[in-house]
Amino acid sequence: MSTTAPAHATASSAASAPATEVVVGVGPLGIADVVAVARHGASVVLDPAALDGVAASRAIIEALAADPEPHYGISTGFGALATTFIAEDRRAQLQASLVRSHAAGSGAEVETEVVRALMLLRLSTLMTGRTGVRRETAETYAAILNAGITPVVREYGSLGCSGDLAPLSHCALVAMGEGAVRTADGDPAEAGAALAAAGITPLRLGEKEGLALINGTDGMLGMLALAIDDLRMLLATADVAAAMSVEGLMGTDAVFAADLHALRPQRGQAVSAANLRALLADSPIVASHKGPECTRVQDAYSLRCAPQVHGAARDTLAHAASVADAELASAIDNPVLTPDGRVESNGNFHGAPVAYVLDFLAIAVADVASMSERRTDRFLDRARNQGLPPFLAHEVGVDSGLMIAQYTAAGIVSELKRLAVPASVDSIPSSAMQEDHVSMGWAAARKLRRAIDGLTRVLAIEVMTAARGLALRAPLEPGAPTGAVVELVAGVGAVPGPDRFLSPEIEAITALVADGAVRDRAAAAAGAPLA
Secondary structure: OOOOOOOOOOOOOOOOOOOOEEEEOOOOOOHHHHHHHHHHOOEEEEOHHHHHHHHHHHHHHHHHHOOOOOOOOOOEOOHHHOOOEOOHHHHHHHHHHHHHHHOOOEEEEOOHHHHHHHHHHHHHHHOOOOOOOOHHHHHHHHHHHHOOOEEOOEEEOOOEOOEOHHHHHHHHHHHOOOOEEEOOOOOEEEHHHHHHHOOOOOOOOOOOHHHHHHOOOHHHHHHHHHHHHHHHHHHHHHHHHHHHHHHHOOOOOHHHOHHHHHOOOOHHHHHHHHHHHHHHOOOHHHHOOOOOOOOOOOOOHHHHOHHHHHHHHHHHHHHHHHHHHHHHOOOOOOOEEOOOOOEEOOOOOOOHHHHHHHHHHHHHHHHHHHHHHHHHHHHHOOOOOOOOOHHHOOOEOOEOOOHHHHHHHHHHHHHHHHHOOOOOOOOOOEOOOOEOOOOOHHHHHHHHHHHHHHHHHHHHHHHHHHHHHHHOOOOOOOOHHHHHHHHHHHOOOOOOOOOOOOHHHHHHHHHHHHOOHHHHHHHHHHOOOOO
């Protein structure tokens, strides 16, 4: 299983194309702005008025730098060395040394979209005027993003407090013309050469600028924004998969009635139930067993309770989005320059708010995937699949059908349960006990990305299985929305028939899930977007 969400995952609504240009100023960016720049390569434009504010705040820092009294981060060391005064002629070296020493990541390269997200979010904080950097520092970050230059950031190194120090330091190092990058074409290069080719002058950091470039929750926040974008699409896709399974397993749509869900006014549940009603409306298969001759009293929980589980996941996602919105409106640095000109030490860099919801989302992802796998398994058991062949096999006893596809889903779900164990409770002290409690938000974000990839694959296997089950119900026809998805997956060869090499079909349908095609095809046939 891949360690990250599929690179082609877009999750953006089919009705709203991502922006090609994002203005960065004093106000907060939106999740869609982060996705546009990080995932779709939108260019960055700096608001001129905000740049003037950056210059004004820099003048305050320079005045404090000239003060014989020490000021943390401006004329002192950092962390456990916060009381050490640094002479003026050594401060540039101090800032450069800070970045070089903190660029200590290890492991595999982090994905381009994550690095672009964290650079954009650090730039957004710089543009608030609360960090005291120079105007040209903000302009350099924007230029690097617009040139498509991506610093090489390593998988391990952040404890999520003080923010994502190591990942942000790798980016700051590149802005200094040092370290390694990927070019816009994805080729490896030395930072100095890449900046020169793009006409970008490397930074020589002034007082406080090293701190300002590395003290933030930007990596974990960027991954949260991307995860929210993915999950908004995947939860709608989960409703599509559930509708296909309800239909293919001869279940009832009566349990999705609006008045029943109004008795328990959970917002996400109502949304999911509405999706299921739209997806199953006018289904010939559902209509075929609505008469008094049907003796089934109620469906299994994985069918009947889909809105309750998918809805709870939606409510969790809504909470996570509210936390992300607050963080996107934040100016996180230490020390921070207040609007009245004070420079104050603070703890806003601690990643706990973001880390908690990253962990919470991993729990929801695991549960949605677990329910999906149970629906897949029901299709394959002739004691529970309402008359379909065992394992949906073409020739029973000769063919294994989709038996091992369910094993794959089960293996992923088992891993998702492990990934649901929270990272945010696993603090470990650092910096000579100065940083004696950390958030592990970066780790929470990394495992959530892996979990989202797993959910995408589990849903793909359910879609593939349900599509085969629906095809085997012929001459009964599925409804228009689910039938459209059956046709979509048939287009990549996922149709009933003798045993064949299944892995390519699973990968192809995973791609259709990841890029929103399954959701969008069903929504188009239903005549309304799926929330």
